[in-house]
Amino acid sequence: MSASIPDILARIVEVKRQEVAEKSKLRRSIEQSANFQKGQRRDFRQALLKKQPAIISEIKKASPSKGVLSHDFNPGLQAKQYSEGGAAALSVLTDKQFFQGSLSDLKTARATVFLPVLRKDFTIDEIDVLEAAASGADAILLIAAILSREELQHLRELASRFELSSLVEVHDEEDLDKALESGAEIIGVNNRNLRTFEVSLETSERLAARMPASMLKVAESGIHSRADVERLTASGFHAFLVGEHLMKSNDPTAALKALIG
Numbered sequence: 001m002s003a004s005i006p007d008i009l010a011r012i013v014e015v016k017r018q019e020v021a022e023k024s025k026l027r028r029s030i031e032q033s034a035n036f037q038k039g040q041r042r043d044f045r046q047a048l049l050k051k052q053p054a055i056i057s058e059i060k061k062a063s064p065s066k067g068v069l070s071h072d073f074n075p076g077l078q079a080k081q082y083s084e085g086g087a088a089a090l091s092v093l094t095d096k097q098f099f100q101g102s103l104s105d106l107k108t109a110r111a112t113v114f115l116p117v118l119r120k121d122f123t124i125d126e127i128d129v130l131e132a133a134a135s136g137a138d139a140i141l142l143i144a145a146i147l148s149r150e151e152l153q154h155l156r157e158l159a160s161r162f163e164l165s166s167l168v169e170v171h172d173e174e175d176l177d178k179a180l181e182s183g184a185e186i187i188g189v190n191n192r193n194l195r196t197f198e199v200s201l202e203t204s205e206r207l208a209a210r211m212p213a214s215m216l217k218v219a220e221s222g223i224h225s226r227a228d229v230e231r232l233t234a235s236g237f238h239a240f241l242v243g244e245h246l247m248k249s250n251d252p253t254a255a256l257k258a259l260i261g
């Protein structure tokens with residue numbers, strides 16, 4: 001990994017720390033809304049297990065590596081098209097500054113379909129988990145590279161108290177060991193290195209070999225074709241997180257059907 005490449009992940013986390021400080025002032029009311037939403041969750045894990053291959057279809061207006069992906073961004077319509085194409089679940093980017101997303105995108109998407117929804121953001125604090133729960137998310141993302149083993153475990157357990165699933169994201173052996181030790185039940189391998197933006201499906205293949213057979217394995221990023229899905233299925237992946245390929249398509253429903261085969 002080259003040290004000269006600007007470390008986007010560190011910059012994002014810096015912004016998240018400022019947001020956490022702001023949001024924490026509203027903790028009592030956020031926690032109250034989180035409690036109200038209990039009993040309303042859609043089972044993310046079961047939804048993935050029910051489909052083969054299970055495609056977690058992502059709603060993402062823009063990204064730091066690719067810029068704006070969709071110029072007529074419409075999260076409700078996108079959700080509907082994904083649902084019609086056979087998505088197992090949705091992933092909605094809620095980060096504002098780097099991905100141009102919002103919690104209201106998540107609410108709109110979820111209200112339009114019956115699929116469980118993953119809140120895709122950079123979770124670093126309890127308040128983020130409470131906020132996801134309060135916003136009606138069904139699952140959260142926990143990125144191993146920005147959390148300690150203890151934090152991973154603590155935030156996952158907090159999520160589960162609010163009936164949310166956690167997708168624990170890893171991108172190398174060190175992350176994976178941490179994720180396994182923290183008791184992760186769903187592990188996603190990000191083929192995109194969040195520090196350098198390099199994408200390689202080999203990352204998924206390499207790390208899958210080190211995971212228990214019973215682990216629910218998700219391959220994330222850089223998936224563009226039915227051949228990619230087949231290749232990763234062969235190395236033990238059951239679910240696939242796909243963003244750019246579907247966001248850039250003129251017909252997301254057809255694009256999704258083609259990935260499913």
Ligand SMILES: O=P(O)(O)OC[C@@H](O)[C@@H](O)c1c[nH]c2ccccc12
Pocket residue numbers: 058060120121169190220221222223241242243244245
């Ligand atoms: O657009 P892609 O290459 O299909 O990737 C989707 C998803 O994996 C990617 O958006 C992602 C994976 N982990 C993240 C963490 C934060 C933000 C974004 C991500």
